[in-house]
Amino acid sequence: MKEVSDFSVQKIEHYQDNDFMLYVNPINKKLNQGKPGQFVNILVEGSPTTMLRRPISICDVNAETNTLLLYIKQVGDGTRQLAQLKKGDNINIVYPLGNGFTTDNVKNPLLVGGGTGIAPMIYLSKELNKKGIKPHVLLGARTSQALSLKNMFSSIAHLHITTDDGSEGTKGVVINHLIFKEITTFDYIYTCGPNAMMQAVASIAQKNNIPCEVSLENTMACGIGVCLCCVTSTTTGNRCVCTEGPVFLSTELTNFLIN
Amino acid sequence: MADLAVSINGIEFKNPVLTASGTFGYGEEFDDFLDLGHIGGMVLKGTTLHARDGNPYPRMAETAAGMLNAVGLQNKGIDYFITTIYPRIKHYDTHIILNVSGSTIEEYVGVVEKLNDLEKIAAIELNISCPNVKKGGMAFGTSASSAEKVTQEVRKAYRKTLIVKLSPNVTDITEIAKAVEGAGADSVSLINTLLGMAIDAEKQTPILSTVTGGLSGPCVKPIALRMVWQTYKAVKIPIIGLGGIMNAKDAIEFFLAGATAIQIGTANFINPAVAVKVVDGINDYLERHRINSISDIIGMLKV
Numbered sequence: 053m054k055e056v057s058d059f060s061v062q063k064i065e066h067y068q069d070n071d072f073m074l075y076v077n078p079i080n081k082k083l084n085q086g087k088p089g090q091f092v093n094i095l096v097e098g099s100p101t102t103m104l105r106r107p108i109s110i111c112d113v114n115a116e117t118n119t120l121l122l123y124i125k126q127v128g129d130g131t132r133q134l135a136q137l138k139k140g141d142n143i144n145i146v147y148p149l150g151n152g153f154t155t156d157n158v159k160n161p162l163l164v165g166g167g168t169g170i171a172p173m174i175y176l177s178k179e180l181n182k183k184g185i186k187p188h189v190l191l192g193a194r195t196s197q198a199l200s201l202k203n204m205f206s207s208i209a210h211l212h213i214t215t216d217d218g219s220e221g222t223k224g225v226v227i228n229h230l231i232f233k234e235i236t237t238f239d240y241i242y243t244c245g246p247n248a249m250m251q252a253v254a255s256i257a258q259k260n261n262i263p264c265e266v267s268l269e270n271t272m273a274c275g276i277g278v279c280l281c282c283v284t285s286t287t288t289g290n291r292c293v294c295t296e297g298p299v300f301l302s303t304e305l306t307n308f309l310i311n
Numbered sequence: 312m313a314d315l316a317v318s319i320n321g322i323e324f325k326n327p328v329l330t331a332s333g334t335f336g337y338g339e340e341f342d343d344f345l346d347l348g349h350i351g352g353m354v355l356k357g358t359t360l361h362a363r364d365g366n367p368y369p370r371m372a373e374t375a376a377g378m379l380n381a382v383g384l385q386n387k388g389i390d391y392f393i394t395t396i397y398p399r400i401k402h403y404d405t406h407i408i409l410n411v412s413g414s415t416i417e418e419y420v421g422v423v424e425k426l427n428d429l430e431k432i433a434a435i436e437l438n439i440s441c442p443n444v445k446k447g448g449m450a451f452g453t454s455a456s457s458a459e460k461v462t463q464e465v466r467k468a469y470r471k472t473l474i475v476k477l478s479p480n481v482t483d484i485t486e487i488a489k490a491v492e493g494a495g496a497d498s499v500s501l502i503n504t505l506l507g508m509a510i511d512a513e514k515q516t517p518i519l520s521t522v523t524g525g526l527s528g529p530c531v532k533p534i535a536l537r538m539v540w541q542t543y544k545a546v547k548i549p550i551i552g553l554g555g556i557m558n559a560k561d562a563i564e565f566f567l568a569g570a571t572a573i574q575i576g577t578a579n580f581i582n583p584a585v586a587v588k589v590v591d592g593i594n595d596y597l598e599r600h601r602i603n604s605i606s607d608i609i610g611m612l613k614v
Contacts, residue, residue, distance in 0.1 A: 274580040278336035281371035
């Protein structure tokens with residue numbers, strides 16, 4: 053069930069790439085843990101330009117401390133305002149939203165995250181861990197400085213890295229990584245990040261007949277399937293990314309794959 | 312508790328707070344957030360004779376204190392509504408109004424003919440003001456003669472309450488309001504969105520796939536208030552006011568300007584439980600001002 057809840061900021065960690073991690077707890081409530089790939093919609097207060105909520109994917113949850121982790125990059129005034137939050141501040145969140153990744157019947161998956169799309173791969177890895185799977189995770193970033201979340205994967209995944217400038221891992225984009233030479237050893241691929249990256253990954257998956265789930269980030273107004281602004285073109289017509297996504301099988305999307 | 316009930320053409324609303332078409336789906340999407348029985352009514356998503364896939368993405372651009380949309384009436388058509396959606400929502404303890412759109416007069420008539428016998432649909436809101444479709448839509452609502460013509464034809468085909476939703480993209484909204492009143496409309500709702508556009512300066516491209524779209528949100532409220540006030544002085548039929556209402560204070564402003572009821576639109580996107588808060592806030596206002604009934608403030612602006 054979705055809810056509108058007030059959260060209090062427990063901690064905010066600022067990184068080196070205009071990015072930060074927000075640790076928030078629902079006030080006098082138990083956290084709805086949702087599932088990997090779902091997102092939350094955060095109300096921004098005090099912004100002269102940003103009226104709509106900011107959709108942010110769930111990076112991780114800590115059931116013991118009742119904490120939701122949200123990884124955010126400053127891109128506009130809304131996220132800049134969120135970056136000003138301090139411990140003890142309150143924020144209003146509508147959550148959990150969207151469908152999330154499917155993890156049933158998956159044995160040896162590859163997770164590919166790029167940019168802020170790295171964030172949901174943490175919660176997804178932990179979910180896979182519960183099923184006895186330590187997944188291979190490939191992260192792509194512009195530079196080593198943009199890999200703020202890298203250490204969070206150390207115990208939960210086999211980590212692989214590419215950077216555009218070669219400052220860490222393989223130089224180039226994610227599909228330049230050698231792991232794609234062994235792509236047929238994987239039975240499922242999850243990807244979240246810039247569209248060009250996901251399109252490249254999904255195209256390789258398709259050529260090798262491996263199911264591939266992509267997590268889209270279309271601009272949206274409501275987050276609950278009523279404004280119909282965030283639609284993506286699918287084999288069954290225009291569908292809302294906020295409710296029927298953000299996760300789609302790449303084969304459901306039209307005009308998405310690169311031939 | 313103040314008396315919040317209002318009546319429009321014999322429909323008794325428990326309170327004057329409705330939700331606006333295109334911002335509230337079919338109501339059921341809000342079940343997790345509020346009790347629909349606490350709002351006066353809901354106006355459902357614009358419905359056409361045949362299914363429409365709407366416009367390509369991107370359909371939305373956020374602007375200062377507002378947003379542009381270019382959805383383009385995506386819906387599955389009236390038959391799907393009647394067979395699949397209506398049975399799911401008819402139990403709600405609130406009035407249900409269906410927004411009806413079309414590209415031709417025949418299409419409007421084709422839809423409303425199917426609605427006469429749907430017991431739970433209390434009224435239709437005739438959308439002659441959608442700025443996001445190539446044919447019809449706003450074209451009907453921007454001239455008094457075409458607005459009159461489509462209202463007349465729909466009036467002949469539809470037996471129950473007919474609300475006509477007016478476009479603000481006109482020189483004089485009172486001319487259109489008077490024309491549809493004369494053609495048999497029982498009420499007018501205003502305003503629909505204002506035609507606008509947004510540009511990505513870096514890419515030197517429009518943000519919306521359709522280049523232009525409809526502006527809504529708090530930035531349009533002063534225009535909406537002005538048009539409600541002008542229309543209130545021009546027609547006798549009740550007015551449903553909308554445009555940038557975010558809270559109870561905004562709603563009160565519309566009642567003072569002459570609205571009998573109000574609709575909440577874009578605010579539903581920001582707080583899905585806002586409609587009930589507005590109902591409570593209106594009651595608080597009336598109690599604080601020792602006013603017994605919402606009817607006592609309609610059009611009571613002290614000028």
